[in-house]
Amino acid sequence: AQSVAQPEDQVNVAEGNPLTVKCTYSVSGNPYLFWYVQYPNRGLQFLLKYITGDNLVKGSYGFEAEFNKSQTSFHLKKPSALVSDSALYFCAVRDGGNFNKFYFGSGTKLNVKP
Amino acid sequence: ETGVTQTPRHLVMGMTNKKSLKCEQHLGHNAMYWYKQSAKKPLELMFVYSLEERVENNSVPSRFSPECPNSSHLFLHLHTLQPEDSALYLCASSPGQGPNQPQHFGDGTRLSIL
Numbered sequence: 001a002q003s004v005a006q007p008e009d010q011v012n013v014a015e016g017n018p019l020t021v022k023c024t025y026s027v028s029g030n031p032y033l034f035w036y037v038q039y040p041n042r043g044l045q046f047l048l049k050y051i052t053g054d055n056l057v058k059g060s061y062g063f064e065a066e067f068n069k070s071q072t073s074f075h076l077k078k079p080s081a082l083v084s085d086s087a088l089y090f091c092a093v094r095d096g097g098n099f100n101k102f103y104f105g106s107g108t109k110l111n112v113k114p
Numbered sequence: 115e116t117g118v119t120q121t122p123r124h125l126v127m128g129m130t131n132k133k134s135l136k137c138e139q140h141l142g143h144n145a146m147y148w149y150k151q152s153a154k155k156p157l158e159l160m161f162v163y164s165l166e167e168r169v170e171n172n173s174v175p176s177r178f179s180p181e182c183p184n185s186s187h188l189f190l191h192l193h194t195l196q197p198e199d200s201a202l203y204l205c206a207s208s209p210g211q212g213p214n215q216p217q218h219f220g221d222g223t224r225l226s227i228l
Contacts, residue, residue, distance in 0.1 A: 043219030104157040
């Protein structure tokens with residue numbers, strides 16, 4: 001069965017510092033991994049994806065994610081956080097056997113303090 | 115402008131009412147989805163339509179009834195709802211079956227059941 005875990009409900013970081021939002025996954029077959037961001041009163045916005053290829057994936061707004069197959073992780077990173085990055089972040093995995101299905105984590109609230 | 119428009123943005127209804135949520139996508143996508151988002155829980159996939167045919171129904175109670183009259187429009191008809199159905203309902207679309215295609219989300223309908 002496919003699943004995604006985001007072990008932290010909340011991450012606090014000071015503006016200008018690097019940030020990491022953690023995600024681990026469980027899939028049978030190839031992993032198709034995604035990160036989304038949700039701002040208050042808005043839907044989810046796509047940030048980046050890993051399908052195959054380089055383990056470091058670059059996405060929107062300066063975010064990147066590192067795919068680690070041995071640790072089954074796909075952590076979201078940014079070298080220097082902005083206050084405007086404060087939002088809810090979701091990791092998701094697509095079912096390799098049924099592309100209609102996505103499995104989402106429970107979300108991590110990122111707070112960036114000035 | 116996300117390309118996926120949901121109406122209404124907010125809805126308050128009694129348990130005996132009947133109402134409908136509407137979703138429209140302007141992206142030319144072939145697949146459309148309904149999700150339920152409750153606080154601190156993973157997104158729950160409710161229904162998936164591909165080329166106007168329902169391909170997933172994730173054990174959703176019959177008081178939720180989806181309709182997809184064409185590839186641009188998706189409805190969720192509601193009747194005799196329960197208080198635990200209060201949540202944010204998100205619509206999403208994606209181009210089709212490939213694994214590398216992310217979903218595009220609307221801003222959701224915030225539903226409150228009295």
